[in-house]
Amino acid sequence: MHDIRAIRENATGFDAALARRGDAPMSAQVLEIDSARRSKILAAEVAQAEQNKASKLVGAAKASGDEAEFKRLRALVSEKKSAVATLNEEAKAEDVRLIDLLARIPNLPADDVPTGADEADNVEIKLWGTPPALDFQAKEHFELAGVGAAMDFDTAAKISGARFVMLKGSVARIHRALAQFMLDTHVDENGLTEVNSPVLVRDEAMYGTDKLPKFGEDSYQTTNGWWLVPTSEVPLTYSVSGDVLDHTALPIRMTAHTLCFRSEAGSAGRDTSGMLRQHQFEKVEMVSITHPDESDAEQKRMLGCAEGILEALNIPYRTVELCTGDMGFGARRTYDIEAWLPGQDAYREISSVSTTGDFQARRMNARFKPEDGGKPQFVHTLNGSGLAVGRCLIAVLENGQNEDGSVTLPSALAPYLGGKTTLTKDGVLSA
Numbered sequence: 001m002h003d004i005r006a007i008r009e010n011a012t013g014f015d016a017a018l019a020r021r022g023d024a025p026m027s028a029q030v031l032e033i034d035s036a037r038r039s040k041i042l043a044a045e046v047a048q049a050e051q052n053k054a055s056k057l058v059g060a061a062k063a064s065g066d067e068a069e070f071k072r073l074r075a076l077v078s079e080k081k082s083a084v085a086t087l088n089e090e091a092k093a094e095d096v097r098l099i100d101l102l103a104r105i106p107n108l109p110a111d112d113v114p115t116g117a118d119e120a121d122n123v124e125i126k127l128w129g130t131p132p133a134l135d136f137q138a139k140e141h142f143e144l145a146g147v148g149a150a151m152d153f154d155t156a157a158k159i160s161g162a163r164f165v166m167l168k169g170s171v172a173r174i175h176r177a178l179a180q181f182m183l184d185t186h187v188d189e190n191g192l193t194e195v196n197s198p199v200l201v202r203d204e205a206m207y208g209t210d211k212l213p214k215f216g217e218d219s220y221q222t223t224n225g226w227w228l229v230p231t232s233e234v235p236l237t238y239s240v241s242g243d244v245l246d247h248t249a250l251p252i253r254m255t256a257h258t259l260c261f262r263s264e265a266g267s268a269g270r271d272t273s274g275m276l277r278q279h280q281f282e283k284v285e286m287v288s289i290t291h292p293d294e295s296d297a298e299q300k301r302m303l304g305c306a307e308g309i310l311e312a313l314n315i316p317y318r319t320v321e322l323c324t325g326d327m328g329f330g331a332r333r334t335y336d337i338e339a340w341l342p343g344q345d346a347y348r349e350i351s352s353v354s355t356t357g358d359f360q361a362r363r364m365n366a367r368f369k370p371e372d373g374g375k376p377q378f379v380h381t382l383n384g385s386g387l388a389v390g391r392c393l394i395a396v397l398e399n400g401q402n403e404d405g406s407v408t409l410p411s412a413l414a415p416y417l418g419g420k421t422t423l424t425k426d427g428v429l430s431a
Contacts, residue, residue, distance in 0.1 A: 150167065231283060240289050314412075
């Protein structure tokens with residue numbers, strides 16, 4: 001949500017920031033509604049004052065025996081009372097229009113975000129690891145002999161349709177091990193607090209984390225109105241909605257492993273093979289609630305946490321800063337981490353780490369008490385994948401693949417796999 005006062009004070013700068021994202025100017029439309037709303041409020045206040053003044057004179061006119069003046073004043077009170085009610089309703093309608101419009105305008109990019117139109121203009125800021133030098137034709141994860149029937153798309157399609165998968169046996173265990181490894185690392189090494197959060201949330205939670213109203217079609221809603229979370233960013237971030245936190249409580253750093261659900265609207269025909277893009281998937285999410293002065297540093301810290309998971313698993317990756325035209329709706333700045341997938345001969349996204357500034361905090365009224373005891377201020381919220389578990393499974397399988405279809409697994413997973421370090425070509429875990 002945007003600060004209407006900031007738009008009034010610098011409409012030109014607001015439109016210029018939107019233009020960097022490739023969006024049309026919006027300040028004129030916003031300020032037109034805002035002006036109409038404020039005019040209605042002022043007119044209601046004037047009418048209320050006139051009603052109050054006339055009300056005070058009614059008794060005097062009655063006492064003096066001036067029947068004509070008494071009737072005129074009584075009619076005036078009734079007229080002004082009706083006018084106040086009408087003007088307040090009209091002001092309320094304009095306020096609803098204004099809030100709805102502001103809720104549909106994307107966040108403004110930070111000044112240092114590179115300007116660009118799409119992913120081609122993203123800026124690589126880090127390259128880590130060396131893609132494995134395979135002396136055979138690399139296969140995609142679902143083609144590996146050791147994976148085989150353990151990654152069952154046919155049965156999943158029979159049960160649920162396209163873009164679902166059933167993981168079985170050793171592959172399911174590796175998937176579970178990855179999630180456990182991520183959680184333990186974030187809790188034990190990165191200092192995050194583990195949360196077991198709901199995956200069904202109310203409208204208010206989706207709205208407060210900028211998923212509604214603009215992106216309702218991207219998520220699933222139950223018949224009784226709950227939403228299936230697209231990511232645990234939603235419950236974790238919204239957990240501080242309406243709160244006025246003490247400054248000493250910041251930063252709040254949380255992590256959760258949950259199922260996530262996305263309709264993948266607009267992705268028809270993309271990544272239809274394998275489990276890269278699914279309607280249901282698992283993710284270990286990171287969320288931070290911070291003081292505004294600390295949010296940029298916190299984003300870098302969260303980025304390092306996500307990168308550290310890949311480095312521990314020895315997965316080559318690159319980190320890019322998204323340009324203005326490729327950032328998500330609520331982001332002020334975003335870094336994407338892309339893991340190397342030999343089967344695709346390409347880097348593919350495995351994590352996004354974003355700061356939203358006070359964009360989400362305004363929507364859900366999340367504030368803190370400053371150290372100097374001044375007026376409560378909005379917190380800053382940040383979120384990042386740490387990591388997408390299914391995509392990490394893909395990266396582990398493809399980067400560890402051997403010519404015979406077996407997979408050499410990262411040593412970091414051995415404690416979670418009973419000391420096993422290999423997925424054989426027959427799909428069995430082995431030392």
